[in-house]
Amino acid sequence: MTKIVHVAVGVIKQDHKFFLTKRLADSHQGGKWEFPGGKVEENETVHQALHRELKEEVAIETLTCTPLMQISHDYGDKKVLLEVFVVDNFNGQAKALEGQQSGWFSLAEFATLHFPAANQAIIEKLLKNYQ
Numbered sequence: 001m002t003k004i005v006h007v008a009v010g011v012i013k014q015d016h017k018f019f020l021t022k023r024l025a026d027s028h029q030g031g032k033w034e035f036p037g038g039k040v041e042e043n044e045t046v047h048q049a050l051h052r053e054l055k056e057e058v059a060i061e062t063l064t065c066t067p068l069m070q071i072s073h074d075y076g077d078k079k080v081l082l083e084v085f086v087v088d089n090f091n092g093q094a095k096a097l098e099g100q101q102s103g104w105f106s107l108a109e110f111a112t113l114h115f116p117a118a119n120q121a122i123i124e125k126l127l128k129n130y131q
Helices: 046-058 108-112 117-130
Strands: 004-014 017-022 037-039 061-074 079-091 102-105
Touching: 004 046, 004 061, 004 117, 017 046, 037 046, 046 061, 046 079, 061 117, 079 117, 108 117
Parallel strands: 004 079
Antiparallel strands: 004 017, 004 037, 017 102, 061 079
16 A cells, blocks of 8 residues: 655745745656645644745745645655645745745746646646636
């Protein structure tokens, strides 16, 4: 049985742009753009994981977040459960801290970027909610 990786995901929004990071080439789904976040550790809530990961990965302190959706996805070699939150209230300036590319993108620019398959449902929901 394939283990399910539980991931807290932050859709970081400021004005009409979203902050994305590009997965490092040697990681799972490497070279693709994603919404920042990371694995929920043992004895950690999803909110704690989101706060910790966004601080470690993109240098922001999450003040509040709003649940957006949950996604289960099977990549074949890995299964993920994504708990996705909109983060539009935070302290700090988002910037990549782990050597990855990053940037602020409009929804229209998403069409030119490659995302992991599990992110497609997030993009569709954002297009519906924010266009």
